[in-house]
Structure formats: C-alpha cells, structure tokens
Amino acid sequence: MESWRQNRVVFWVLGIPPTLWLALFFVIPLGIVWFISFGEKRGLIDIAITGTLDNYARALQPLYLQIFWKSIWMAGAATLICLVVGYPVAFAIAFAPERWKIWLMLAVILPFWINILIRTYALIAVFRTRGFANFTLEWLWEKGDWVLATAGLGEYHLLGERFVPLNMLYNNYAVSMGIVYAFLPFMILPLYANIEKLDRSYMEASFDLGAGHWRTFTSVVFPLTWHGALSGIIIVFIPALGAFFIPELLGGTDSQLIGNVIERQFKSANDWPFGGALSFLLMYATFGALALRAVLVGRGKALEV
Amino acid sequence: MTQRRRTGFSRRSFLAGTGAVAAGLTFQPKMSWSAEEPKLSFYNWDTYIGETTLDDFKGASGIEVSMDLFADNDELFAKLKEGNPGYDVIVPTNDYVERMISAEMLLPLDHSKIPNFKNVSKAFRDAAFDPGRQHSMPYMWGTIGIGYRKSKVKGVPDSWKALLDSDQYSGRIALLGDAQAVIGTTLKYLGHSFNSRNPEEIKKAEALLIKQKPHIKVFADDNGQDLLLSGEVDLTMEWNGDILQVMAEDDDLSYVVPKEGGELWQDCLAIPNGAPHPDNAHKFINFILDAEVGAAIADFIQYATPNEAAKKLMPPEYVNNPAVFPSDEIIQRSEPPLYRGEEAIQLYDAAWTRIQAA
Numbered sequence: 001m002e003s004w005r006q007n008r009v010v011f012w013v014l015g016i017p018p019t020l021w022l023a024l025f026f027v028i029p030l031g032i033v034w035f036i037s038f039g040e041k042r043g044l045i046d047i048a049i050t051g052t053l054d055n056y057a058r059a060l061q062p063l064y065l066q067i068f069w070k071s072i073w074m075a076g077a078a079t080l081i082c083l084v085v086g087y088p089v090a091f092a093i094a095f096a097p098e099r100w101k102i103w104l105m106l107a108v109i110l111p112f113w114i115n116i117l118i119r120t121y122a123l124i125a126v127f128r129t130r131g132f133a134n135f136t137l138e139w140l141w142e143k144g145d146w147v148l149a150t151a152g153l154g155e156y157h158l159l160g161e162r163f164v165p166l167n168m169l170y171n172n173y174a175v176s177m178g179i180v181y182a183f184l185p186f187m188i189l190p191l192y193a194n195i196e197k198l199d200r201s202y203m204e205a206s207f208d209l210g211a212g213h214w215r216t217f218t219s220v221v222f223p224l225t226w227h228g229a230l231s232g233i234i235i236v237f238i239p240a241l242g243a244f245f246i247p248e249l250l251g252g253t254d255s256q257l258i259g260n261v262i263e264r265q266f267k268s269a270n271d272w273p274f275g276g277a278l279s280f281l282l283m284y285a286t287f288g289a290l291a292l293r294a295v296l297v298g299r300g301k302a303l304e305v
Numbered sequence: 306m307t308q309r310r311r312t313g314f315s316r317r318s319f320l321a322g323t324g325a326v327a328a329g330l331t332f333q334p335k336m337s338w339s340a341e342e343p344k345l346s347f348y349n350w351d352t353y354i355g356e357t358t359l360d361d362f363k364g365a366s367g368i369e370v371s372m373d374l375f376a377d378n379d380e381l382f383a384k385l386k387e388g389n390p391g392y393d394v395i396v397p398t399n400d401y402v403e404r405m406i407s408a409e410m411l412l413p414l415d416h417s418k419i420p421n422f423k424n425v426s427k428a429f430r431d432a433a434f435d436p437g438r439q440h441s442m443p444y445m446w447g448t449i450g451i452g453y454r455k456s457k458v459k460g461v462p463d464s465w466k467a468l469l470d471s472d473q474y475s476g477r478i479a480l481l482g483d484a485q486a487v488i489g490t491t492l493k494y495l496g497h498s499f500n501s502r503n504p505e506e507i508k509k510a511e512a513l514l515i516k517q518k519p520h521i522k523v524f525a526d527d528n529g530q531d532l533l534l535s536g537e538v539d540l541t542m543e544w545n546g547d548i549l550q551v552m553a554e555d556d557d558l559s560y561v562v563p564k565e566g567g568e569l570w571q572d573c574l575a576i577p578n579g580a581p582h583p584d585n586a587h588k589f590i591n592f593i594l595d596a597e598v599g600a601a602i603a604d605f606i607q608y609a610t611p612n613e614a615a616k617k618l619m620p621p622e623y624v625n626n627p628a629v630f631p632s633d634e635i636i637q638r639s640e641p642p643l644y645r646g647e648e649a650i651q652l653y654d655a656a657w658t659r660i661q662a663a
C-alpha cells in the first residue's frame with residue numbers, strides 16, 4: 001500500500017484543513033494579541049502599534065510578578081495533588097477486571113459531559129456554610145453527640161457545645177481544590193494509557209526477585225510510566241496556570257490569580273496592550289514548562305538505552 | 306460592571322432561546338432600502354424586559370424582535386467595539402452610554418419619532434452623560450446599597466461604615482467584585498466624589514479597603530444576593546434589583562442605601578452605529594416608553610421606572626417601596642457613575658489588583 005506521505009494529493013487534502021484551521025483560529029488571533037502587546041492606547045478604542053516595551057515593563061513590576069508567582073505556586077500544588085491522587089486511580093482502573101474497566105473509565109470521563117462552569121457552581125452548593133457537606137457533618141455531629149449523651153458523657157460536650165460549620169469556601173484552599181476537581185481527569189487519562197501498556201511480567205519479575213510493593217513501584221513501575229505522568233503534569237499545569245473563573249467563584253478576598261488580572265484588562269480596564277503583554281508572559285512561562293518536559297523526556301530516553 | 310439580572314422563569318429561558326436566532330438574522334442582507342424588513346435585533350440584559358413585551362410589539366407593529374443577552378456592560382462594549390454585529394437596540398448603563406458616545410458608537414436619536422418621550426419624568430429628560438438626550442432614552446434606574454439579614458444585624462446598617470470601616474460584622478461581609486463600584490463607594494464613604502480621578506483620594510480608598518480586607522469574606526462577582534440568601538454572609542454590597550429578588554424569597558432580608566449615598570445608575574435604550582433597522586429601532590424605543598408597556602415591564606422586573614406616566618399606573622407597594630425608590634435626600638447624595646477616562650480607569654484597576662493581592 002502506498003504511504004500517504006508519498007501521495008501528494010492525499011498529503012495536501014489531509015494537510016490543508018488542519019493547517020488552515022490552526023492559522024485562522026490560533027496563529028492569526030495570537031499574532032494580533034502579540035502585536036497589540038507592543039501597542040499604546042489612543043483613547044477608548046484605538047491602539048497604535050508603536051513597538052513600545054512599556055506594557056512588558058509594567059507587567060514585570062513586583063506587584064504582577066508576585067501574582068504570577070502565586071499562580072505558578074497554586075497551579076503547581078494542584079498539579080501535585082492531581083498526580084498523587086491520579087496515580088492510584090489510574091492503577092486501579094488499569095488493573096481492574098476487564099468488565100469493570102469500562103465503567104470505571106466512564107466514571108472518570110462522565111463529568112466532561114457537564115459544563116465545567118456548572119460543575120464549579122455545584123461545588124459552591126456542596127461546600128458553602130449551609131451546603132451539603134456541612135449538613136452531613138452536622139448530622140454526624142448530632143448522632144455522635146447523642147451517642148455520647150446516651151453513654152452518660154453528655155455534660156462534657158466532647159464534640160463541642162454545638163455544631164460549628166466549617167468554612168470550606170472562599171479561600172485559597174477552595175481554589176486549589178476547585179482546580180484539582182476540574183483537571184483530575186486530564187491527569188488520570190494519560191497515566192492510565194501508560195500503565196495499561198505496562199508489561200505485567202516486569203512487575204512479576206520484581207516480586208519474584210524479592211522486591212516489595214513500594215520498591216517495585218519506585219524502581220520498575222514509575223520509571224516505565226513516567227512519560228504518562230509528565231504528559232498529565234503538562235496538561236493539568238498549563239490550563240491551571242491560566243484559571244480565572246475558578247478563583248473568581250471559589251476564591252476569597254486574596255485568591256486573585258494572573259488569569260483574573262488578564263481578564264480584567266480585556267474587559268473592565270479596557271487595556272488590551274497590557275493584557276496582551278501579561279498573556280504573552282504567561283505563554284512564555286508555559287513554553288518554559290514544555291521545554292523542561294522535552295529536556296526531561298530526552299534525558300529519560302538516554303537513561304533507557 | 307457586573308451582572309445584575311438573573312433568570313428565574315421558564316419564559317425567560319424561552320426568550321434566551323430566541324436570542325440565539327438573532328445571530329442568524331444579522332447576516333441577512335437588507336431586503337430593500339426604501340422600507341425596512343419587519344425585523345429588529347435587541348441586545349439586552351437577562352430578565353430585563355416584560356413577559357409579553359416583545360410579542361405585544363409584534364402585535365402592534367408587525368415587527369419581529371429577536372433578543373440576545375449580555376451579562377455585563379464590558380461584554381456589550383467589547384462586542385460592539387470592533388463594529389456592530391447587527392444589533393438595532395442596546396441597553397448600556399449611563400457611563401457606558403458616555404463611553405460609546407465619545408467613541409462615536411451610537412446613532413443620534415430622532416426625537417420626532419419618539420413622541421412618548423413626553424412620558425419620561427422631568428428628572429430624566431436631560432442627563433449629564435448625554436446632554437439633551439441625543440443618543441439615549443432612560444429605561445430603568447436604581448442604586449447600589451446594602452442588602453442585609455435583619456435578624457443578624459443590629460438595627461439598620463445605614464452607613465457604609467458597617468461594610469468598609471468596622472470589624473463589627475467581621476467575616477460576614479461581601480462586597481461587589483467590581484473595581485469602580487467598590488472603590489467609588491469607598492470614596493463616597495470617605496467624603497469624596499464617587500467618580501474621583503484624584504490619585505491621592507483613590508490611594509486613600511485603596512488603603513481603607515486593604516485595612517478592611519480581613520473582615521471581608523468575599524468580593525462577589527454576580528452572586529452577592531445568593532450569598533445573602535444562603536446565609537453565607539449577612540451583609541452585602543449589591544444592586545437593589547438583585548436584593549429585591551431575594552427579598553421576595555426571604556422575609557428576613559432587607560435593603561438600604563446608606564446615608565452617605567452611593568451609585569445611582571441608569572440603564573438606557575440606544576441605537577448602535579451600523580444598526581440594520583434604525584427605523585424599527587425608533588418604533589421599538591417609542592413603544593417601550595409607552596405608559597402601559599412601561600408599567601407592564603416595571604411590574605415584571607421590579608426596577609424603578611423613569612417613566613412618570615407608567616409609574617402612575619403602578620400599585621402603591623411598588624411606588625412606596627424604599628428599596629425601589631429611595632428618598633429624594635438619598636438620591637441627592639448619590640452620584641451616577643461617570644466615564645472617568647482611560648487614565649483613571651487604569652488607576653482604579655491597578656488599585657484593585659493591589660487590594661486583591663494584599
């Protein structure tokens with residue numbers, strides 16, 4: 001069979017639509033924003049592209065660097081939690097009996113069928129002061145208190161005088177949980193794909209040679225599935241870095257991330273050049289993360305040889 | 306500025322659905338240039354028109370209205386900034402009317418085609434943001450004040466101090482998530498103009514907000530009323546219409562415009578440049594300013610109407626409700642948000658970024 005690479009017609013027919021798509025909806029709009037980031041505002045609507053670097057100078061002020069750093073930190077923490085939670089889940093699915101697998105995969109993918117904004121609003125209903133989580137805790141508290149009272153320990157109020165609802169929303173903790181909740185499937189899927197491919201006989205060999213579970217994981221499984229983890233880290237970390245509606249909905253008074261600052265520049269502050277500069281700095285940070293991945297993968301390949 | 310209308314009834318979902326059709330409409334070329342085709346594309350806030358207004362207009366004029374919805378003025382402005390995608394009538398708030406006039410984005414109105422302008426109350430027949438009402442007609446107006454839970458608050462919180470300069474209600478306060486509204490209100494509390502462009506005054510407001518921040522639970526973007534209703538906070542800075550909606554669901558909630566005054570906003574009807582059906586747009590605006598039509602809209606959405614003739618048709622519960630119509634004294638002390646100029650807007654945004662990063 002003739003390879004499509006050698007057939008010019010097939011090559012062009014297959015190649016042109018995605019190239020056009022990429023140019024029209026990615027390269028050109030991004031290019032416009034890139035040009036605008038070197039512009040100056042002239043009144044309300046007009047932007048003159050003057051090649052100025054003022055927007056970048058402003059974006060590199062300590063105020064904004066601090067917000068960048070906070071965003072990197074929050075996205076990093078959320079990615080780490082995704083990794084720690086995602087590994088065992090991906091493992092469980094990969095090693096589950098064949099007829100269970102499809103249902104478990106469905107459970108991971110199913111949330112995608114519902115818009116992320118709606119799911120984030122649903123988190124509010126669950127975790128607010130008078131939300132389902134606190135209702136459950138209150139119910140447990142009442143039962144616990146009743147048990148203690150029946151046991152004759154009522155007057156000590158071991159569980160406190162009355163139930164105090166937990167403040168689970170409107171802080172940075174809620175924001176990282178929101179990010180983890182939104183992006184966890186993106187971690188599980190590439191991990192699962194890699195673990196699924198793993199040759200089980202390596203693990204059996206490891207066990208036969210006397211290694212325990214932990215040793216098998218660190219010396220055999222992890223090095224062999226590490227690429228999946230890297231892919232997961234990248235596709236969780238990058239969108240998490242630009243998150244803006246999650247901190248807006250779940251965050252408190254100090255949960256502003258760089259995504260929120262950028263959003264305001266394109267809306268209420270009406271300062272597209274500055275917004276463009278901030279966006280591109282964020283993108284350069286992303287490129288940095290991708291470059292790091294390439295280096296790590298490259299080194300991994302070298303080790304395998 | 307943030308969203309202040311919310312969906313509630315299935316009727317509105319239906320309207321939102323018809324709004325989607327608007328996009329298709331806009332690409333149709335004009336059939337003829339002598340008489341306009343009987344169509345109109347209306348770009349409005351959510352839950353911000355009478356239940357049957359659009360159908361009534363079709364019955365009266367034969368013009369089919371399709372409605373599209375926007376969530377905030379920034380969205381409206383951003384959409385029209387690069388050219389009108391085909392809207393005939395839009396509903397910007399006063400400071401955005403001013404912005405759009407200065408950017409030449411609005412068509413001048415032909416007053417001879419809007420005889421119902423006579424129904425508009427004297428106070429609204431002229432406006433600082435649109436001298437002589439050449440580009441806009443008043444639609445609804447209202448205030449920003451404090452929505453609060455009566456059983457959890459001592460007396461009536463009739464000063465912004467309770468929200469901006471006190472630890473009395475620590476951790477039970479929500480402010481709006483809007484830089485200009487929050488900083489403007491703080492300026493008002495400090496005795497300055499809501500629209501100050503003075504960097505030192507803005508700095509002072511910033512310092513007060515940073516000092517108050519530990520006592521504030523959240524800057525609520527468009528859900529202060531929900532936070533109040535669900536008991537998450539006991540006081541919230543909000544648009545009066547939002548609080549009125551939750552007051553209808555919970556008797557323990559109330560609304561007050563503090564004695565220092567606050568923002569007095571006015572949403573307007575205007576025709577954007579490049580509107581495909583300007584004649585129909587004038588007919589539609591005139592129809593809305595009709596006494597009975599205006600009363601039906603006000604009755605449904607419960608905002609304050611600037612239409613004197615419509616107000617006369619309204620029941621006393623509406624006319625005498627201080628949450629809808631605050632006292633003249635409060636109105637005197639309040640200020641309309643003005644377009645503060647691009648430089649000042651940057652000052653406000655940088656201050657807002659610092660407040661949130663602090």
